[in-house]
Amino acid sequence: MILPPVTDQALTELGRTEGGPETLSLLLRDQHTRRLLLLRAVLDAVESADPAVCSAAVRVRLREAWALVEEADRVDTAVRATARTYRPGTAPTPTGDTGAGPAAALYGGAAAPTYREGSGAAPAAALYGRAAAPTYPEGTGTGIETGTGVHVGSAAQVYGDGWGLTPAGGQGGQGGQGGQGGQGGQGGASASAAYGRVEAREPVEGRGGSTPVPGSGLTLAGPPLPPVRALLLNPFIGPWARHCLRGLGAAAGPRGERDARELGRDLAYFGALAAVAAARAGVPYAVRLTARDGVLTLPSLGALRTAAPGDTPVDVVHRRQSLTLRRPGEKDIVVRLQSGGVGAWSDSAAWAPAHALPGLLPGSGPVPLDDLDPYRTARGGPRHHDLSGPVTLDDAERKRWLQSWSGIASVLRLGGEHRVTEAVALLRCLVPLSAPPGSMPGGSCSGTRREAFGAVLSSTPPTATTFAATLVHELQHTKLAALSDMLTLHHASPQARHFAPWRPDPRPYDGLLHGAYSHLALADFFQRCALATPHPARRESAWAQHARYREQVGAVLPTLVGSGDLTAQGRRFVDQMVAVYERLAEHPAPRGQAARAEAYVRAARALWTQRHAPSE
Template sequence: MLPVVPERALLELGRTEGGPDTLRLLVRDQHTRRLLLLRAVLDAAEAADAGVCSAGARGRLLEDWALLEEAERTVAPSASARVGAEAGTYGPVRAGLLHPFIGPWARHCLRGLGAAGGPRAERDTRELNRDLGYFGALAAVAAARSGVPFEVRLTARDGVLTLPSLGSLRTNVPGDTQVRVVHRRQRLTLGQVGEADIVVHLQSGIGAWSCAAAWTPAYALPGLLPDSDPVPLDDLDPYRTVRGGPRHHALSGPVTLDDAERKRWLHAWSGTASALGPGGEHRLAEALSLLRCLVPLSAPPGSEPGGRPGGSCSGTRREAFGAVLSTTPPTPTTFAATLVHELQHTKLSALCDMLTLHRAGPQARYFAPWRPDPRPYDGLLQGAYSHLALADFFQRHALATAHPAHRDSAWAQHARYQEQVRAVLPILVGSADLTAQGRQFVDQMVAVHERLAGRPAPRGQAARAAAYVKAARALWTQRRAPAE
């Protein structure tokens, strides 16, 4: 049974907005789904054939779960429960289970556990054991942060043991290997055969420090506001990007940052809150409520002449609620726009988990001015929704700034996004596949577009935007025309 979405929340989201209650509704529902997904992994492991999940792997999963339960009991109830409805702060156990990457990890496990019984390729068995072993690292981190003493053995994957939110250990062998992990009094001792022990000191927040060169601490950017939580900039977690599936057409791969790249991230991030402000207070509010993690990407190849990397890209993953993937942002305003864009996808995907907006099929047949390929109706809706928010964001910027160059740039961006949305709204509105709630949602998008049209861009900017969309449509039509 789908949860109830109040009409007020539906209308707010249709306007690409969302008040505090609406954003909390989305977050709460996604967190409930995450816990149910975790339960599904445990149930699937229990029910799996021995040829799929061995008794040893199943027993280890239950031991890890027991360690989590002990950590939950150890922490005072006030720390385990949510602290502050708007802050979204959790105790260490819930915080670990609700981290964005638990979603893709759980779905990867379910695919492996759902395999048919009988003989399995050695690679498949090894991969499933790796996936289930990640839960042990998660349990160990939660227990350590809760103050529970323990000693466990964890498996490093391809020579790297990742402890989520703490950091990673590069082992002395390149393949999969066992690491003894002991926690006592806020210190982790990591032991490998034939190597001296490495001591890691826990600290509050993200990261843990060690003098050992083999240890890389997790990294976090400061909170968007002085009193908000730090935001992890995660270049360590093995589940931070798609594994074993097709990659989004425009996304590059993950990257491990060096000090120079981290400084560039910090420089852009430090001005992001200020850049979000002129675009509307609700844009900063949704970033504070929904953003849980940033994943750095490498620059896509071929984005500069000669095939050299140098462009940019960003994205979200529906199963990793709260994570935004992005190349290094060049400026705070650019990254603020990236967050506006990607968090609309986050909001709309979360809403679509709660109700049905349309019943259109997956056939890719619609023109979208922001993509060279045909789009299905759902993809068209997602793209128009995020571009409508960007049109609003840049119009507000243009109206708020007194700097001529910044104003011209903002109007140009606004005009392009406004024209792109205008080109596809008739398709969205005219669909017979919209549900009653879907029609309410799309009608609100139309109302926002009409409101924005009441303060149009300068004539030259608008003309260039119209010409751009016209050229994109002509090229799209030419590519789809049958060869003579």
């Protein structure tokens, strides 16, 4: 079944910088599917890669990591099904310190399976299932062009209309034969032989269902993702997959030893992800991972720093929610998993735990404050000119983040209940950045990455109001980028030639649309705050912000509306932006604030024209 198209209602809501539960669910569902498509593209590219590009050993390690993910998904599914059907008085076996973990019922107390890299020890059925490989015909459906010489076909052709992951089906081939195929490194094989079918099917909770948005009285369409699948769909899977595909793509050209080493490092990240998924599911295992430049990152758990500076093998053993990390010539480190999905703790100074901020609303999940993941910012590529680099937080900085976060829900609610809903629904993690170079005290910067849907990058927000405005701003970019993946809004040239009063440089049409969209949301947000707050000083500040953002949007709307490159859907989208802009005039800012905003935009235009007007 084909994924639902963007409805007129969804397009209208998004054009108004809003988005009800059905619309937000549509964006989430589409982005989840695209991440699975990218993951499948990586698996296919690895199997078909020339041995000079991807060695047999690397290929085998990826297969074994995938087998561990399948086992984790199977156990997680079985445990969740048991939890839904047990009768009072017959509670499921507890997990963690007090029991054998959720895998106990499946293993019957037997010794844990071992998935050691390069050993071929993973179950043959898991590694070499006989599911048929989907095809990716170009030009049919909404395919994904990865920009790396790899084209991925439409979601409907591969995944149907649900979410999730289907393990390898069938009876399974002969492990020895499959192993020989991997060892031999013969290119051209389909990933389905090694990985089964990566499929977005109905979630384990069953067909239909819904996910409440705590504290809002609203629900998102579709049940929540199970933990293992949520880990596979985390925001950094997108950047990781695209980085791998660049290394595997035919367009990359001849490879040297360094390129092969970097690709091996990139693919090894999935082994760490698989180890985390299995630990979260309670699957006992023993694997060998590699600390990259002396650091082994276990996504959502933390990072281990080894004494050796280079790439170092680390044996990881999981039993009963406890990880034992073994390094050559060093004392073992024991790490214990924490409930809530983020963090693991150890008394060793070599271990840095992952941290998270509390749920935005009571009952909502924690929001990771990720300063560890190696794919949290662009690696080796150009960085946005206004953004600083990533930073590792100390306790004092984390405290400042928490202080600003603690008051953010009430500020967002002043700007409209829909701002709270979209933050709970779309925000998946925060990536700390250092303070902008040369910024004044209280200055900040923020951004999003199109390939990392759900992640917001930001320097430490000085106040809850600044933090709330950052989320409103960046989540509009998130929504518009996701919508643009689903349909074409315009066919404008990428040439940077348009004036934008919020930037000193010329902008392409798409950049102008993104900027106007996010600034329109901020104009609406601050107007609502000004009308709702009882504090005079805060009200005056909100009116000033509203007046400036509205004036900035008004300066570029004629360019957006007058473009002949808009599609029919793009025209409806921009028309809704105009409707919001006009509605804002119903409650104008105080005259002094409006006059200062007009003067600001006039000065910005004059300076821009002086710098960028064509010479005579």
